Amino acid sequence: MMASVDTAALVDWIHRFRDVIADKREWLTELDSAIGDADHGANMARGMDAVVAKLDTGVPDTVDELLKTVGMTLVSSVGGASGPLYGTLFLRMGMAAGPVTELDAAALAASLRAGLDGIVARGKAEAGDKTMFDAMAPAVDALDAAIAEGADLGAATAAAATAAAAGRDATEPLVARKGRASYLGERSAGHLDPGAASTTLLFETLAQAATESS
Secondary structure, eight states, rough: OEEEEEEEHHHHHHHHHHHHHHHHHHHHHHHHEEEEEEESEEEEEHHHHHHHHHHHTOOOSSHHHHHHHHHHHHHHEEEEEEHHHHHHHHHHHHHHHHOOSSHHHHHHHHHHHHHHHHHHHHHHHHOOOSSTTHHHHHHHHHHHHHHHOOHHHHHHHHHHHHHHHHHHHHHHTOOOOOOOOGGGGGGGGGSSOHHHHHHHHHHHHHHHHHHHHO
């Protein structure tokens, strides 16, 4: 079991996330068609394809430069709200990580917490607004709690993924208070939030990379 994630493991995570976004593209778009612009799947797929293409030309040596590269590529290639929000997540993660070549569990959790804080600063979302925050905040909290209890990186990230999925599922009955979905009022209830759905995929692939990368 891995005690830390190095740049290779993080690149593996990014590739896994790109692949599952491609696989779930139509599902994410279907979710977004119910309460949004029907473009979340396409936007995320385009952005992650651009990220992988960028990394294929050369992977930065340090974690901060790697994550900043991911973030800047997402900001420049993804439309709608997804680009700025996911871009901010990775940019803030990189800033928090610093010029290191690997992150232990505590450092990974700290960088994800910084990314979450960045999303809150940019999107002003709170719990129950029916946004990606509803999956991400529980995931980061669960990661912190698992590490505090002595869990290894694989178990901690698995706990985060489970919490993200529960947060995603909890968005279904909510009435949206942010973004395009909020325009629908009560009609936004009964649908999963697409941002929370893609955020769950982000944490599920992180858990896979943290467990299976070597």
